[in-house]
Amino acid sequence: MKHFDAPPTGKTVCETTMIVFQITAALRTSTPRRKTGGPMPRHCLTLDLKDDPAAIAEYKRYHIKIWPEIRDSLFHAGVEGMEIYLLGTRMFMIMDVNDRFSLSAKAAADAVNVKVQEWETIMHRFQQQLPQSGTDQWWVPMERVFNLADQ
Incomplete structure (x- = not known):
């Protein structure tokens, strides 16, 4: 059997191979991973926009750079990542959150945040x-109905 020298990282070939497999497996999961390796909780939500091309364009314009107070309220609530997708009038939101996040706690905080209420009032004109x-x-x-990682 041929002997392989340790890679430059100081790890053995076997250790390096295991690291590559772990990274590959982590990239294949549909849920982002925490720095500690566990899955990050994810919330997927949907909502429609009004069927008005001008309103849809305005809604998208607002989301090019959201207000700093809105961004900060999301981070403060435990939202670590958020994306919104649009097809026609149907929107799909993905929120990756930490363990302290709660939809009800976020709603309660939003209800008393003047800037969030102002933002929501504007957004509701389009939604x-x-x-x-x-x-x-x-x-x-x-409701999630499929996850490739579970197969």
């Missing part, structure tokens, strides 16, 4: 509640 929405509910949580 249309889904039939599944509660009376004061805009973004509706979605």
Whole structure:
């Protein structure tokens, strides 16, 4: 059997191979990983925009650079990553959060934050509640029905 020298990192070939496999496996999961290696909680929500091209364009313009107070309220609540996608009028939001995040706690904090309320009032001009929405509910949580990592 041929002997391989340790890679320049000081790790053995076997250790290096295991690291590559761990990195590859982490990249294949559908959920971002914490620095400690565990999965990061994820919330996926949906909402519609009004079927008005000018309103949709204005909504997108607002999201090019959100207000600093809105960004800070998200980070403070434990949101570590957020993306919003749009197809026609249907939006899909992905929120990657830390363990201290709670949808109800975020809603309570937003209710007393003047800048968040101002932002929400503006955004509601462009948004249309889904039939599944509660009376004061805009973004509706979605159910995950598939995860490749579980296969």
